[in-house]
Amino acid sequence: MASPTMRLTCGAVLAVMVFFAADARSIPAWSRKYETSCSTCHAAYPKLNYFGKAFRNNGYRFPAGLEETAVKELPVSLGSEGYKKMFPRALWPSHIPGDVPLAVRGILRANSYEDASADSFEFPHEFELLGGGTLGETFSFFAEVEIENEDNENELGTVLALQYDPRPDLHVRVGTIRAHPIADGQRLTASHANPYDTRTTPGSLTLSVPNPNGSTATLSIPTTTGEDRWRFRDDSAGIEVWGARNGAGGNGGLTWSLGIVNGQGLNDANSDKDLFARVAYKFGGYGELGGGESPQTTEFWRDDSFKVGLFTYKGSSTNSYDGSVGALSGAPGSGLVQVSAAKVVENDFDNVGVEFDWWYKDLNLFGLYLQQSDDDPRGTGESIDTDAWFVEANYTFLPWLVGVLRYGQTQQDFGIRPDPETQEFLVPAVVVLARANVKAALEAQMRLDDPGKGHDAYVLSIDFAF
């Protein structure tokens, strides 16, 4: 149960953040490189605004060929332009960032639960070392080392990608790939959108094997899998070809992506590779590649526009389950013997879906619908159809105050069960930017379906980057 002390603390911290929400300044790696505020690219970090998307779509470069004039931190040359004339008898010229392009992000959380889970200060919840930039005219990179608290264990995660940017509208990315359409990493809440959290493959199975003592009762052996269980929001290792183009008049435009990834971590569990594709079109607003007139010149979070997109992901997962228990042997005098059980579950699955992203003045409404078909995720011959969707509203009351409301449903239709299961999620949150790079968010994570009731969670996140 949430204690009064915890709630009071959360309220007090939030009040302090509101009080000090005045000046806006930030200095992560790109802020340093361009000597500009976080809000140049972020509506409320880490959520990108129209310019941040155009910056990303240009391969982490300023739009419309303005990169050279925009860079304030001069790069170090690894060879002058004239060496292009010498190629292949010389190295192709390039440059590296003038300073080490690193930034730090820290996230602290205070968690309070409606059920018996222990309220806790999770200080820190996460520490991130972020790096990104360009390597000459046609390469760029992004890197992240992330240490995250997971049940009092520090989990280490890494993101590393090198991108080839032969043209502003074409990129080839090798390394860590994010296949899902609405970037999970840009969410304003601690909780993830429910369609991205679905795992149909179980972490453990109970397997039945003959009892060694010859009795008719079978032996039940709990087993677990060591392989990653596929989930849409997880990063994957692979290759992605993607691009963006402005629409008519330099507004809106097309974005597309094709990719091939492992699907189950850095060491894939099978040789089959997963494939994904995305395409979206933005009507109105700032151009996907930028360069045109900004539709809103006064507010950095506004971009009156509507975007709609389709996506698909076709994958296969393999999970091996192993376990053993001690059991009485049937042979006289043998006593206990270890009985093992193992099973390999191979599952093919398909995802298709549609996304939308609507910006109108201070309101941003976005969401997606995802349909996933698993042919045998539990190794029982049972297929599972999953329908999941969410809609989220972000309203910017003031440049430093954003309201968030997300509702989502996940419905799973099991092949051999009569009734589908439906989970309902509601996440209201208030996000306060104390500075452009210091943020607090108070969030409720609620379940509206009967099995989920009584397990609401309340999270106060404090997030800063430099």
Next chain:
Amino acid sequence: MRTISLLWACAPILLSGPALAGSLTGTVQSPGLRDGADAVVYIDQIAGQTFPAPAEHARIDQRNMVFAPHVLPVLIGTTVDFVNSDALLHNVFSPDKCAEKFNLGTWPKGESRSFTFKQPCAATLLCNVHPEMEAFVVAVPTPYFAVTDKSGAYTLAGVPDGTYTVKAWHPKRKEASAQVTVAGDTRMDFELKK
């Protein structure tokens, strides 16, 4: 009689004053570049006129691992001295055919090597010891040339009145060309595209 004939023949020249001359000024804008410096504006070949190369050598210094100046326009036929002012070895070579792909070797502080630019050329100069070093010698056919300052401004002084082809060159932009009639002080602006 011979003297009278000579005077008669020279009369038009003797009676006419010096050719009127003015200046050609303007700016060269290169959108997307940090500043307007390093563009070369020059008058192209003038029909029927040739200009002898100067006896005096031009000079490019290698100091603090940078070529100075970064862009040097010269009249065709000019010899350029490359001086090493650093306490480490430098080299100068050009990958361009119009500069005969010269390679002057490597030499220490205080010494210099020379090269004569005998034809029209926008020669890239590199140092094979320090790949980040780069400079340009732009050899042009007339002595009417200038390099823009950071604002992109240039001035060609002492240009006789007349109609000329004026070109603007920049190492990072496509060369632009325009017909200009100079009559006294005249203005001509350029915008160079990528």
